[in-house]
Amino acid sequence: MFLVVALQAEAQPLITHFGLRCESPMGMFRIYRSESMALVVSGVGKSLSAAATGYLCGCSDGWRNAPWINIGIAGHRNVDVGELIVANKIVDQSTAHSWYPPQLVSNVVNSTLITVDKPEESYPERAAYDMEAAGFFPSATRCSTGELVQSIKVISDNPHQSIASLNARSIEQLITKNLSEIEQFINRLSELSIEIKVLPHNGSLPESWAKRWSFSVTQGHRLRRLLQRWKVLIGDGETLDSVLGACKDGAAVLTALEARLNAEKPTYRRSLLVGPRASSLPDVQSQ
Amino acid sequence: MIDTLYIEQAIATHPRVREIGLRFPSANQVMCERYGAVFNRKSQNFRLQKKNPSLILADKFDNHVLETPEGYGIGGRNNYYFAHMLNCIYDCRYCFLQGMYRSAHYVLFVNYDEFFSAMDAKLMAHDGEDVWFFSGYDCDSLALDPLTGFAEHLLSYLETRPHAMVELRTKSTQIRALLGQAPLSNVIVAFSLTPEPAAVALEHKAPSVAKRINAMTQLAQNGWRLGLRFDPLLDDVRFEEHYQSLFRDIFDRIDPACIHSITIGPFRMPGSFFSNVVRLYPDEPLLAGSFANRDGLITYPKEREAAMLAFCLDELRVHVSGDKIFSCAVDGRDTVRADTESINLGFRSSSH
Structure with missing residues (x-):
């Protein structure tokens, strides 16, 4: 199980919950591991997300056909702050390129996720907005099959609650509140990955x-x-x-x-x- | 149940798309430019997607009707095939679709009228002659019919085209559209059948053989002409006993006079498709069996294949005359007895 997270504040609740330990010495990106999970903190933006995904793959065994999940926060025009969404379409706003992560896990809230280069504060479309997924997805699908590569986002801002009000503490709280749902999703993907880890x-x-x-x-x-x-x-x-x-x-x-x-x-x-x-x-x- | 519905942007307002959307009120609707962006992407796993396939609603631009491979047919001279859908709701382990497509999502082409226009063009090209159109090569012709309603449109089209001969190939019991109207002499409802133990082991999610025979019985009673498709023939240590029993079960219930045609085709799959399927299901006993590579086609060893075909031919001719029986063997004319004249070469893959 491989997690790609942009901010340390997004990563910290996951590190604590899953008992991950920081690897030393530190390389290009900070990596945390347990026996069954590895997490990389990429920094903000799609380029860094793609690079960190590749770096984590290069530093790890067992990456092929394992679940790869990008977890973080996102804005959304119509969804309440604190809700969890799974991206069923990822759009790179700067290139208009789209990807469609196959959705095999039922009973989750899905949304289009638009990756932007600068924080989006006007939410022009009925979609979530982040800054990493369009870098993460094409990179991670070189490591694993698309069904196991997913972006899940906790909604952190919307037209009623500005992105300006976010800080490290509030971001940690948003992720912490959704840990149970995130873990369920992770477990479901793990079950699916077992099915194809035959060879x-x-x-x-x-x-x-x-x-x-x-x-x-x-x-x-x-x-x-x-x-x-x-x-x-x-x-x-x-x-x-x-x-x-x-x-x-x-x-x-x-x-x-x-x-x-x-x-x-x-x-x-x-x-x-x-x-x-x-x-x-x-x-x-x-x- | 469909959780995700992908819709091509250009047909979002098509009445059929709206209607299908209403059938799945809780499904997530995802707009896409062209269906290939979802369906043909790399990094997809057919086996995983089969656990929860999505439905893609698309517009087919061209190639609505294609020529069948040379020699394929059930007695006609002009042979074409078409697929209003890609992929199938059943999960048969021998099916070539799992080796051909990257995705297990169902694609439904909603522009039915353009299929019919393309069929009209072929009828014009063969003016006054019968033209055969085979449906159910890339999908099951009837399995999703309660959702698509395609059969009803097709039957309505066929009512006024006596030279358009259509084979609907299915394992389904969704025959309501057929039973709801008078039979058409230019339609053959062809059922794919394997012995019950093979169906239980390999045809996941498909109706039992008994239910298929039941559906055939109802259709026959209503005057529809039937086809029997033993394709692929699947080997077993008790092959003869199983197929004998299958044929007996069928002809105990179905009057041979209702049978338009029978095709028999041994297991065969292009090597590249077979490799893909093995990669998906390395733990599958059927695929771990003994096969030969004959000019890039994976088949049973030639002698065994010939024995299987010969046995089935002999058994079937107890029930129906030889001129109704057609072979889809790779080298059918060599391996099947010379006294069966009406033998055709089949599609390059076993049907599903």
Whole structure:
């Protein structure tokens, strides 16, 4: 779970609530972490938001297809101060470019979110106004699938309550009041991310395999798919050693695995694997 | 239930858009320039979107009616297809749409009349000849009909065009529009069917096979001509038993005289689509099975495919004459028995 937040005042309630700790030494941006979450404080503006998103990705593992959320405050013409909105359309006012974060979480208030270069005080459209989302979204969707990249904003100002009245304390209060809703949203995205974290994208083959046989890059890709198939079709019902014991090189391993899998009789059945599946490859003993 | 409705700005005031908007009063309406900005974007995951697809209302500018791949058909010479919708409310694990599209959102093209104008143009081009129009290649023809009302408009159009022959392809039981009017001889209501155990395992959210047969029975009783589409044929250790049972269940209820045509097509999918589907569902037993790559098309191994086709042909010919049976096999003319003359090559993907 990765959070991108513009201001320290927006970040502080999240840091406290989720028990995040500041990383040292500090680099380009300040990063806070727990085992399951990382937060970067980007500073104000879409360029900094895009840069901080990239920086956090570069400094982290497990970023692919993880939830990436931009959390902060925004103004809105029609929504009360203190309400939480999820952006279903992000517009970069300076370029008129739009993005449409797919909305899979039900029972949230959605709004168009317009990213402006200077604070918007006249709220010309029925939309929320912020200064980061149009930088964050295209950057974060290079790390993860769009469904898991979301901007959620607490409304901090509107035509009845000026942006000029905001200070660090009031911003912290606005975020704090919405922590429960923010956490629910985060949890929902986490559940969705588990569903697609099936492939060990950066996984390397077990060390014992590398010692025993060598595989080219192409063979490695093929091997991973064969092992996935093994997990689905055969599972723990048979050991890989029984099939691979006599193999002398990587090519023979692939041939033997494929032959064994292709001999498996097809049956109509649903996938039985649940949860964070196939995070590891089936093991084989080294000789 | 639809939570989010994307609407192209240019058709925001179209009566059909307004009407559909009223059907989802609590849905968020998001205006967009063109549907592709939502539907074709990179960084989308079909599997996740399938959990809560949105509806996109759009205007189709061109290519309303397209030629079918060479050789595809059910006996006609002039064959075209069209899709008033993209994507399907069902979630069949063998469906090529999940490998073809980045998004699982439903796109509905609301300019129905332009589809009909394009069909008229094809009828003119083949003056006096029958022209076949296949619906339900990129969507299920009837599944969302209570929302779209498309079937009613199409049937009304077809009443005065006897040379426009239409196949409505479906797994749905939404047949109210058809039962509400006199049958048309130029419409074939074609049901996609797999054995019940396959349907339970792989056709998520689709009506049971029994319900589909029930819908077919009602249509037949009302005089509608039916099509049976065993496409894709799906292999199983008890393949013969399952398909025999499926055919028996159908012909126990349906008079073969009501059957216009039967197509059989083994599982097949372009390699790139198949890779996409495997990436989405690496844990799916069907996709982990034994397949061959034949000129870029993923199919069952040739010998197995031929055996499956031959078995089904033999079984079906117990019930209907061979001239009603068509094959969508990749190399149908080679693999299916030579004595079946009316065999056509199929679409490059299994239907859904």
